[in-house]
Amino acid sequence: MQFRLPEEKDEEALKEYVQEHYDNGEQGISASMGLPVMEYADWLTKIRSNADSGTPEWGRSIVFVCLEGDRIIGLLSVRYELPKDLSDSIGDVGYGVRPSERRKGYATKMLEYALSVCKEKGMKKVILGCYKDNIASGATIRKCGGILIAENENYQEGKVSQYYAIEV
Numbered sequence: 001m002q003f004r005l006p007e008e009k010d011e012e013a014l015k016e017y018v019q020e021h022y023d024n025g026e027q028g029i030s031a032s033m034g035l036p037v038m039e040y041a042d043w044l045t046k047i048r049s050n051a052d053s054g055t056p057e058w059g060r061s062i063v064f065v066c067l068e069g070d071r072i073i074g075l076l077s078v079r080y081e082l083p084k085d086l087s088d089s090i091g092d093v094g095y096g097v098r099p100s101e102r103r104k105g106y107a108t109k110m111l112e113y114a115l116s117v118c119k120e121k122g123m124k125k126v127i128l129g130c131y132k133d134n135i136a137s138g139a140t141i142r143k144c145g146g147i148l149i150a151e152n153e154n155y156q157e158g159k160v161s162q163y164y165a166i167e168v
């Protein structure tokens, strides 16, 4: 699996990536940072600016397209400078795998890569959040060493959110 920043040439492939989610009845595109509702050029500018200079609220963060050859398999967001309150509520890493490529081990590889980036950026502990009923994401996080932080469990949008910590 290869990881790189999105480029101009990815526009059509990313459109198709988003459409595959819609065709499977999914509305949210994890780690897409607003891609479905933005002009592609504006989205690229935002992603590059987030990586280069960041924002006062989030610090710097990186969105990776995750590929197998030319095919986009998933999107990965590594938010390695979040202040503690945001890290504790949204987590330092977000990811999604296109429906047709799930259960093939890709999210595990993506999270492992994200953890290596976090380590390289100087983090010692990475926080991951997921809804309690998201069996697939919870399994992915635990597989990568996530330890549940039981006391941080809360309700978000009527669902139970859980948080895991991974030492890197």
Ligand SMILES: CC(C)(COP(=O)(O)OP(=O)(O)OC[C@H]1O[C@@H](n2cnc3c(N)ncnc32)[C@H](O)[C@@H]1OP(=O)(O)O)[C@@H](O)C(=O)NCCC(=O)NCCS
Pocket: 030, 095, 096, 097, 098, 101, 102, 103, 104, 105, 106, 107, 108, 109, 129, 130, 131, 134, 135, 136, 137, 139, 140, 143
């Ligand atoms: C969560 C998600 C990224 C997992 O991607 P994936 O590539 O299918 O995950 P992997 O193949 O690496 O599997 C990782 C673990 O999860 C388990 N798993 C994956 N999908 C599962 C499912 N539907 N039900 C039960 N377990 C599942 C796998 O069996 C594996 O555990 P194991 O090796 O112990 O058996 C993917 O389902 C997805 O994109 N979902 C929508 C977006 C999302 O929820 N993102 C995370 C937000 S917190």
